[in-house]
Amino acid sequence: MIRRAVFLDRDGVINVSPPKGEYVQEWAGFTFLESSFDWVRLFNALDLLVIVVTNQRGVALGRMTQADVDDIHQQMLEEFSLRGCRVDDVFVCPHEEGTCECRKPRPGMVLAAQKKWNLDLAGSLMIGDSDSDFELARTCGLRFLRAENGRLVQG
Numbered sequence: 583m584i585r586r587a588v589f590l591d592r593d594g595v596i597n598v599s600p601p602k603g604e605y606v607q608e609w610a611g612f613t614f615l616e617s618s619f620d621w622v623r624l625f626n627a628l629d630l631l632v633i634v635v636t637n638q639r640g641v642a643l644g645r646m647t648q649a650d651v652d653d654i655h656q657q658m659l660e661e662f663s664l665r666g667c668r669v670d671d672v673f674v675c676p677h678e679e680g681t682c683e684c685r686k687p688r689p690g691m692v693l694a695a696q697k698k699w700n701l702d703l704a705g706s707l708m709i710g711d712s713d714s715d716f717e718l719a720r721t722c723g724l725r726f727l728r729a730e731n732g733r734l735v736q737g
């Protein structure tokens with residue numbers, strides 16, 4: 583079965599974005615944007631897969647470890663579950679700029695998700711707060727909405 587998905591950027595979409603050059607290094611520093619629960623609940627009701635795609639270059643920079651990032655995501659998924667909604671998958675690029683195929687706006691994470699979940703990309707949506715998310719969506723043929731402080735705006 584071919585399925586449609588909503589790809590969510592993390593920082594600035596699900597949680598308050600850290601200041602430029604800083605990273606969410608531990609769960610205590612992760613602050614949800616309340617709107618994300620409503621959005622995910624809606625996508626679940628429509629039977630759309632919900633897939634997080636996030637650049638976490640702080641790992642490459644030694645500001646946090648992959649285990650720190652995994653822990654944050656495990657707790658994030660638990661909180662969504664406690665709120666009665668479900669995020670289906672999380673893809674992370676932990677790499678330095680220019681060293682991989684997965685750091686957004688490169689399409690590696692979306693293509694891996696497409697393969698894993700058998701996705702119809704043209705029928706899928708990306709929600710992000712940055713130009714790299716917009717560029718990723720354009721590269722992959724995804725529809726795009728921009729998130730701004732918990733609101734959704736056009737492109």
Ligand SMILES: [Mg+2]
Nearest residue numbers: 591593594711
């Ligand atoms: Mg972002």
Ligand SMILES: [Zn+2]
Nearest residue numbers: 675677682684
């Ligand atoms: Zn990468």
